[in-house]
Amino acid sequence: MLLIDDLNVYFGSAHVLKDVSLTAMPGAVTCIVGPNGSGKTTTLRAATGDIAYEGSITLNGHSLKRLENWEAARLRAVLPQASTLAFPFTVIEVVRIGLQTGEAGDQDNIAIEALAKVDLATYANRSYHELSGGEQQRVQLARVLAQIPDAKPDDDPRWLFLDEPVASLDIAHQLEVMTIARNFADAGGGVVAVMHDLNLTAMFADQIVLMSEGKVLADGRPDAVMTDDTLSRAYRCDLRVSCPPSDNQPFLLPHAARAAAE
Amino acid sequence: MVAIPDTGRAVPLDRLAFARRMHVVLFLFLVFVSLLSLTVGATGITPWDMAFALLRGEAPEAMASVVLFDIRLPRLIMGIVVGAALAVSGAVMQGLFRNPLADPGIIGVSAGAGLGAVAAIVLGAMLPFGLFDIFGAYLVPIAAFFGGWVSTILLYRVATRGGVTSVATMLLAGIALAALAGAVSGLLIYAADDRQLRDLTFWGLGSIAGASWAKVMVAGPLIAIAVLLAFALARGLNGLALGEAAAAHIGIPVQKMKNRAILTVAAATGAAVAVSGGIGFIGIVVPHLLRIATGPDHRALLINSALLGASLLLLADVISRVIIAPAEMPIGIVTAVLGAPVFLWILLRNRGAMGF
Amino acid sequence: MNFQPKPDGFAAMMSVFIAMIGAAFAWSVSIQNHATASSPDADVLSIGGSVTEIIYALDQQHRLVGRDTTSTWPPEAQELPDVGYMRALSPEGVLSVDPKLIISEDGAGPPEAMDVLKAASVEMVTVPDSYDAEGILEKIRIVGDALDVEDRAAALIAEVDAALQAAQSVAMQNGGTNKRVMFVLSTEGGRIMASGTGTAADGVIAMAGGQNAITEFEGYKQVSDEAVAAAAPDVILMMDRGGNHGAATEDLLAMPAISVTPAAEAKAVVRMNGLLLLGFGPRTAEAVRKLSAALRES
Numbered sequence: 001m002l003l004i005d006d007l008n009v010y011f012g013s014a015h016v017l018k019d020v021s022l023t024a025m026p027g028a029v030t031c032i033v034g035p036n037g038s039g040k041t042t043t044l045r046a047a048t049g050d051i052a053y054e055g056s057i058t059l060n061g062h063s064l065k066r067l068e069n070w071e072a073a074r075l076r077a078v079l080p081q082a083s084t085l086a087f088p089f090t091v092i093e094v095v096r097i098g099l100q101t102g103e104a105g106d107q108d109n110i111a112i113e114a115l116a117k118v119d120l121a122t123y124a125n126r127s128y129h130e131l132s133g134g135e136q137q138r139v140q141l142a143r144v145l146a147q148i149p150d151a152k153p154d155d156d157p158r159w160l161f162l163d164e165p166v167a168s169l170d171i172a173h174q175l176e177v178m179t180i181a182r183n184f185a186d187a188g189g190g191v192v193a194v195m196h197d198l199n200l201t202a203m204f205a206d207q208i209v210l211m212s213e214g215k216v217l218a219d220g221r222p223d224a225v226m227t228d229d230t231l232s233r234a235y236r237c238d239l240r241v242s243c244p245p246s247d248n249q250p251f252l253l254p255h256a257a258r259a260a261a262e
Numbered sequence: 263m264v265a266i267p268d269t270g271r272a273v274p275l276d277r278l279a280f281a282r283r284m285h286v287v288l289f290l291f292l293v294f295v296s297l298l299s300l301t302v303g304a305t306g307i308t309p310w311d312m313a314f315a316l317l318r319g320e321a322p323e324a325m326a327s328v329v330l331f332d333i334r335l336p337r338l339i340m341g342i343v344v345g346a347a348l349a350v351s352g353a354v355m356q357g358l359f360r361n362p363l364a365d366p367g368i369i370g371v372s373a374g375a376g377l378g379a380v381a382a383i384v385l386g387a388m389l390p391f392g393l394f395d396i397f398g399a400y401l402v403p404i405a406a407f408f409g410g411w412v413s414t415i416l417l418y419r420v421a422t423r424g425g426v427t428s429v430a431t432m433l434l435a436g437i438a439l440a441a442l443a444g445a446v447s448g449l450l451i452y453a454a455d456d457r458q459l460r461d462l463t464f465w466g467l468g469s470i471a472g473a474s475w476a477k478v479m480v481a482g483p484l485i486a487i488a489v490l491l492a493f494a495l496a497r498g499l500n501g502l503a504l505g506e507a508a509a510a511h512i513g514i515p516v517q518k519m520k521n522r523a524i525l526t527v528a529a530a531t532g533a534a535v536a537v538s539g540g541i542g543f544i545g546i547v548v549p550h551l552l553r554i555a556t557g558p559d560h561r562a563l564l565i566n567s568a569l570l571g572a573s574l575l576l577l578a579d580v581i582s583r584v585i586i587a588p589a590e591m592p593i594g595i596v597t598a599v600l601g602a603p604v605f606l607w608i609l610l611r612n613r614g615a616m617g618f
Numbered sequence: 619m620n621f622q623p624k625p626d627g628f629a630a631m632m633s634v635f636i637a638m639i640g641a642a643f644a645w646s647v648s649i650q651n652h653a654t655a656s657s658p659d660a661d662v663l664s665i666g667g668s669v670t671e672i673i674y675a676l677d678q679q680h681r682l683v684g685r686d687t688t689s690t691w692p693p694e695a696q697e698l699p700d701v702g703y704m705r706a707l708s709p710e711g712v713l714s715v716d717p718k719l720i721i722s723e724d725g726a727g728p729p730e731a732m733d734v735l736k737a738a739s740v741e742m743v744t745v746p747d748s749y750d751a752e753g754i755l756e757k758i759r760i761v762g763d764a765l766d767v768e769d770r771a772a773a774l775i776a777e778v779d780a781a782l783q784a785a786q787s788v789a790m791q792n793g794g795t796n797k798r799v800m801f802v803l804s805t806e807g808g809r810i811m812a813s814g815t816g817t818a819a820d821g822v823i824a825m826a827g828g829q830n831a832i833t834e835f836e837g838y839k840q841v842s843d844e845a846v847a848a849a850a851p852d853v854i855l856m857m858d859r860g861g862n863h864g865a866a867t868e869d870l871l872a873m874p875a876i877s878v879t880p881a882a883e884a885k886a887v888v889r890m891n892g893l894l895l896l897g898f899g900p901r902t903a904e905a906v907r908k909l910s911a912a913l914r915e916s
Contacts, residue, residue: 048511049510049511050507050510068515069510069513069514069515069516070513070514070515071513072511072513073511073512073513074513077511077512078508078511080505080507080508080511083504083505083508084360084504084505085503085504086357086360086361086362086502086503087360087362087503087553087558088553088557088558089503089557089558089559090277090557093277093278093557093558093559094504097500097501097503097504097512098512147512303710303714304708304710304711304713304714305710305713305714306714324738324739325713325738328713328734328737328738329710329713329738332709332734332737332738333709333710333713333734334710398729399728399729399730452840453839454839455836455837455838455839456803456811456837456838456839457705457725457837460703460705461705464703464705464706469706471706471708471709471728471730471731472728472730472731473730474730474733474734477730583708583710583711586702587711587714588684588699588700588701588702588708588711588712588714588715589687589700589701589702589703589708589711590702590706590708590711592706
């Protein structure tokens with residue numbers, strides 16, 4: 001269980017997160033959504049140990065502040081929003097970097113399987129720098145999956161922290177990635193994802209945390225959080241849920257794509 | 263690359279295995295160059311002459327003993343140790359700063375060591391006579407080593423706040439420090455007389471000709487330990503290629519790693535520069551060549567760098583000893599003449615593949 | 619583009635390395651048979667231009683196996699193997715010319731090389747510098763001693779002594795010229811490196827009846843433009859580097875620091891061969907004569 005209690009974060013004198021509290025359960029996909037600048041990524045960064053914070057964050061009962069890097073790496077893997085790679089590694093080598101710590105040891109099968117999960121198995125020997133942004137993002141996800149291949153190898157659930165994992169992907173791969181997250185949660189692991197895309201969030205999330213201006217505005221099941229009123233307040237924009245367009249403009253929902261595959 | 267039809271997977275090419283096989287190849291190369299180094303010299307004496315003499319039951323010539331044991335052998339060891347130190351330090355610094363153009367001096371070691379040497383050469387005569395006697399010929403190396411440490415520690419302090427070292431700050435502060443060291447050196451050079459200036463010039467050009475057993479006994483173990491410690495940084499440096507935040511996420515103790523990297527490089531490079539002056543290019547060219555040939559995985563790269571750096575330095579030393587015999591060309595000239603074109607060739611050939 | 623590990627590239631590199639090793643090896647084999655001694659008695663290495671001159675003056679050149687870079691006189695000396703700059707000797711290089719005795723001016727180095735040579739049982743005789751007439755005679759005596767030719771040395775000493783005294787008395791006629799002389803070692807990069815006291819230049823200027831214009835420091839150091847102007851030399855003395863003097867002199871006198879000196883006004887620039895002028899060897903009497911004549915004329 002990820003328990004965030006009274007989290008306050010300051011960047012210089014700016015009070016960026018104000019008394020944020022949330023709970024994410026294992027076996028569920030928890031999505032943090034909100035407009036730009038609402039503090040979603042900052043909350044995630046606090047939970048992954050990147051920034052200093054006041055308040056309490058515990059993961060599987062361990063206080064984050066007392067976990068060493070390697071101890072945390074065994075419990076959770078983090079997919080950042082954007083990645084740089086300093087040297088000309090190949091795709092398989094990047095995935096193997098994820099293998100180096102975490103519990104998997106140096107087993108190449110795990111690396112190959114992780115690549116297969118993100119539909120990049122045939123890319124193993126290509127140079128990372130030659131790939132498109134979306135492909136690179138999927139390689140990073142493979143790296144993350146190589147670090148934590150099993151959602152629940154023992155009594156402790158493992159966690160995936162994903163920062164806008166589908167931002168640069170096409171719709172097919174967006175569904176693929178979200179399905180990976182869903183499967184991970186179904187296997188007993190915990191998933192916390194910062195999302196921009198409300199449709200995908202509605203499809204895959206078990207719990208939605210809606211943030212605005214550094215505070216949690218709403219927290220609960222999708223149908224409870226995604227109401228016209230709540231969303232409009234958060235995004236400061238007149239929004240209507242579950243409402244098809246009034247004219248004959250074409251529209252495409254990811255929900256539909258999934259239905260076709262099934 | 264092969265796609266196995268039933269699983270649709272490819273067999274990943276293992277650059278790491280290839281790189282590990284290179285350990286053997288490079289080791290053999292080093293052995294070969296070491297033998298060459300022992301065999302070649304202005305006097306024409308070879309170890310085989312001595313071996314045959316011993317086999318025939320004769321006592322070897324005195325001069326042969328001196329040449330082989332007091333000149334060539336310490337020089338061989340020094341060459342291996344200095345070459346390995348420079349190449350590994352270069353690779354570690356490139357990994358730490360995530361930039362293939364970093365060289366070992368980037369943490370201030372070279373600037374400080376240079377300043378120490380200049381100070382010792384120009385001001386050494388002003389030391390109280392007793393002190394000068396104690397240090398004697400070792401005044402310059404000791405001052406250079408000391409200078410290298412002082413400047414590294416200074417840079418580290420400037421760049422580290424709240425227990426976190428910012429490599430970007432270190433880089434910029436290093437530029438400032440190098441400028442300052444250059445200014446102070448300039449002052450000392452201005453005050454130097456003709457003889458001191460020549461000594462400075464020769465120091466700057468680098469040489470392992472002054473390799474004595476005393477120097478080898480002190481610098482050798484120090485560099486060997488530092489280089490071995492550096493090898494343990496390999497996984498950390500791989501992770502660091504993803505960025506510091508990602509490296510921390512996969513469990514690497516980033517700050518500890520930085521500390522250890524800076525420490526080992528300061529020790530290895532400081533000692534190397536102290537005993538051999540300013541030898542350039544090995545630190546940049548060797549890791550580069552290896553990355554292109556065998557991939558950037560540091561687990562193999564660091565070891566291969568040590569082996570190849572040692573070999574190339576020895577090779578440069580052989581050339582410096584024979585090319586204008588009986589005089590000797592400073593080794594820094596040879597490494598520059600060989601290194602610069604190779605460096606250019608690398609850059610031109612691989613512009614796309616290197617990610618910049 | 620699929621990645622291929624470039625084994626062909628690496629193989630190419632390795633073959634280049636191996637070719638380089640082969641070349642180095644071949645080179646080394648080819649230089650092994652250099653330096654055959656000029657005669658069976660040859661076992662002396664001479665370091666320092668003046669030492670070499672003295673050895674030739676004592677007619678002992680048949681004993682030489684090699685010399686250093688500064689030994690340029692007589693011209694025959696340049697045919698001997700050159701072991702390099704005296705403060706950066708290579709121990710194996712020195713040993714390769716097979717000396718049993720090294721006669722050297724002060725300051726041979728580095729110390730590690732000297733230690734190795736001692737360990738190889740090479741005898742070393744150091745000939746100290748002293749920039750005056752007695753110093754030259756002492757050098758001759760020491761060299762003669764080392765080479766076991768004391769009689770010839772004594773004769774040479776007498777000859778050189780007489781020449782020096784004659785030259786100096788001519789120079790000191792009427793109490794010397796009282797001309798202020800500045801010796802310029804180099805003007806590389808616009809920086810003027812001049813001689814203060816305690817140098818060979820200082821010594822020879824004094825012997826030739828002139829006055830060193832710069833006395834504030836010892837040794838050869840860089841002087842500031844204002845120091846040069848304050849020194850107000852009447853004559854500028856330089857080493858002869860060969861080549862076109864006219865242009866070089868013009869450039870020299872055009873330098874801001876020098877253009878305001880009396881020397882520039884009188885266009886008084888004297889050039890002499892470096893070893894002749896500063897060597898403090900057997901030819902110094904000639905140097906003194908030439909210099910004092912030049913000072914009087916300019």
